Amino acid sequence: MNGVDLIQQISAHITWEQFFYSRTMTTLPDDTTVLLHQVAGHFHGKGKHKLGMLKHKDGSILKPVIQEDIRGPREKAFYTKVFDAFCSDPVFLQLQSFLPKYRGCWITQFNSTKVEYMCLEDITDAFHKPCILDLKIGPRTFDPEAKPQKIKIETEKYPAGKIIGFRILGMRVFQPDRQEYLVLDRNFGKQQTPDTIPQALKLFLNIPDRPKAWLLLCFLLHKLHSIKSWFLHQRHFVFYGSSLLLVYEGDTEKRIGCEKTMNSNFSCEQSKDSFGSKITSENNDSVTDYCSICCLSSNLCKSVLLDSTLSFVCDVRMIDFAHVFTAHEKDTNYLVGLDSLITYLYNIQNSLLHDMQ
Template sequence: MNDNSIHLSNQTLSEICACKKNESKPRKYQCDFVPMKHQVAGHKIKRNTKQPAFLLTKCGKLLKVIQSYERGIREHQFYKFINEYVAKNKEEKYLIKKLKTFVPGYYGTERIQNYTYIKLENLFTNIEEPNILDLKIGPLLVDPKANIYKIKRSRYKCDYLAYTGFQLIGMQMYANDNVVKLDSKTGRALSLTKVNQVLSQFFSIHHQQKISINKFILSSVLSKLLDLYAWFSEQNFFSFVSASILIIFSSKQISTITENFNGKASNGYTSHQISTYSNHQKNVSYILENFENQSVHKSSTVYLNPKYFESLSNIAQYYIQSFVQTPIVHVKLIDFAHAYHTNNLDINSIIGIKGFINSLVSILLDINC
């Protein structure tokens, strides 16, 4: 890829926030918008104001207020860029097109009470009783341009970060008609053991007696994470600091799905199904033998072993194909206030995604692959 082929523009915050001729006049949010209901992380109001940081429109879009200073400029420009950029070659075209599948859709901006919002896809559309997981990826979660004090302080905020490559900053789970929530302060203060317990609970809290459904949820998320990991392993034009992975699925919808087959060989299955099951067991055995060597703090490389990656992909697809329906499971990359142009691989994000993948693999193995 050409070194200088991709650049974010130097548009100023005032230019972004200026009302264009074809934009409607600023509206009062009480009349046309409602505050976001399912927010598990981030600021609920714009700093030093009473303006909601997130709003929902009546037409089903999510509005995120543009942050102050350079952070707001970068995030808005990132969304705008990937939707307007014209690739110079097939490689760029493929990678930008692929990136757009990992981030919420972008629909321009909206002016409300003299504040400018980025208009985005509402990932909660048609999601009843959403289970939500928000985590920061990468061991480096502070902007490289930050002062030394802030960089040093960030290292002591989360003890398990060096082992996992990610940190939990928000969660919501529906369990027995109750809503269980976890905020960023609690998420960062967890021990490594507690992190694994919380993740395990998140992916299985509703279906303790339906192990196969737990595998379906995990596999759906894992499959999308592997795609995201593969993209990061190829691209060398964006670097993300303090970006998040957001996972959303409907607790209500998941409980209604039915299995196509349960993955166990028996006299009632065709030779193809038995062969598929046999190959699945080989993949599981390989993962069991090599899992420890792929952990963030033990591996000699930041990358997943290619065969390990392939085996995980096969395991995920095996469970996904075991069900008749395919419920909505969102896995999106969000929070781009610190997205930068680069000419190098984003090792920080690769480490974070790899660590989260292995945490999910550990849970999958624990529930009896």
């Protein structure tokens, strides 16, 4: 898909202003507001129960626990187990760093009915203009308890997912030149094919300057590899229909620290020596030291990851655990999707390098 085709595809979707307006014309529980940065999932006022994600006045994201639907209590049980104050299991303790923090539950009245919400950290609070991508990970999205009809629905919903390994559920990208957001929903995601996914991911990254694009990819790849390392060793859970939330700072004024780091360590002339491959000198057998994860030179990689001014450049968190089950085996389904995403990001890196040659 070329740029023109993608723009035509995007134009069929509602604008952010229309999207926001349609979500505010409904009653809200006391002490809550609409979750402005939500790009996927259940929206408040929609669906069978009219309950969806909200934001509490204390800053927590509120996710409803619908008791008559096993998915809500199951997700609550997962968060409660992982964030148990007396937990000493290193597998759980490491997993905590990949999830939004769990702050317990909050009960309120809505439409004369008692409603329980899980209180979760809003990771977008660290960003001024958060750009957000929600990806459902794994070629198989139905869980072991799914009935034949559910399996049929999930299988037919997005056939390309078997090949790609993940699906775009929604994205929200700040465009500095226009000072507005581009918002795309799950319908956009369902239209993506293995050939168009790279362009869709580039649309999310939205950074035309190659050094800054490499900087962001460096962060993302390191975070994704940390999650992958955990999955390679853990034998506690299997995750179906779970998502990864990728967030980065879209406000160029807030990325000043990034620019300083890149300007002092990276230039277009140095790019081929700073990224992509081992480089051997003609005069000796020395090999440029480079990071095996992000493919930047080790010096540049270290300066990026250790620079405190870059701490809020991007974040990656695992979300949505309504279909998590205990297990004693490797979660190969999730790993397939994660590996695929990492490969697509590596290919974007390679395309950036190729453009400079």
